[in-house]
Amino acid sequence: MRMTTGLRMRIIHRYLGFFLAGIMAMYAISGIIMIYRNTDFLKHDVVVEKELNPNLSVEQVGSELKIKGFKPQKTEGNILYFEKGNYNIETGLATYTKKELPMILDKMEHLHKATTNSPVYWLNIFFGVSLLFFVISAFWMFMPKTTVFKKGVLFSLAGIVVTLILLFV
Numbered sequence: 809m810r811m812t813t814g815l816r817m818r819i820i821h822r823y824l825g826f827f828l829a830g831i832m833a834m835y836a837i838s839g840i841i842m843i844y845r846n847t848d849f850l851k852h853d854v855v856v857e858k859e860l861n862p863n864l865s866v867e868q869v870g871s872e873l874k875i876k877g878f879k880p881q882k883t884e885g886n887i888l889y890f891e892k893g894n895y896n897i898e899t900g901l902a903t904y905t906k907k908e909l910p911m912i913l914d915k916m917e918h919l920h921k922a923t924t925n926s927p928v929y930w931l932n933i934f935f936g937v938s939l940l941f942f943v944i945s946a947f948w949m950f951m952p953k954t955t956v957f958k959k960g961v962l963f964s965l966a967g968i969v970v971t972l973i974l975l976f977v
Contacts, residue, residue: 817948
């Protein structure tokens with residue numbers, strides 16, 4: 809039996825799909841969770857104690873703690889108070905509460921957002937290339953003269969139109 813391009817595409821599509829099923833589920837879940845990253849959805853409080861240098865300026869405290877929109881609320885004696893925490897100017901001890909996702913969801917989100925600084929960024933590249941292959945190979949799943957293929961092309965065009973609308977809205 810001669811192996812046609814269409815048959816090769818279907819076989820690779822099938823087994824690559826099975827191979828990537830777990831990671832596709834992980835990216836789907838983390839993508840949905842990332843939509844809520846500016847809320848407290850699924851997050852829990854974690855108390856953080858961090859030793860900073862004593863006598864830091866307000867700007868330095870915010871920078872060292874990496875708190876977005878850091879604003880001091882008041883200073884009483886040696887204690888600088890800010891939203892959800894405080895900094896002891898004399899000892900350098902900062903104590904504050906932050907919101908975190910449960911460990912597994914946090915790891916999934918970090919993997920989803922990996923950059924070239926991450927040791928597994930190559931996984932994101934491989935996954936992205938695999939998704940592009942799925943897009944292309946899908947057109948080899950059915951013979952071009954069949955009704956299923958023609959409907960598939962129409963659905964693809966509709967999907968492209970929706971994507972363009974979403975990009976420019």
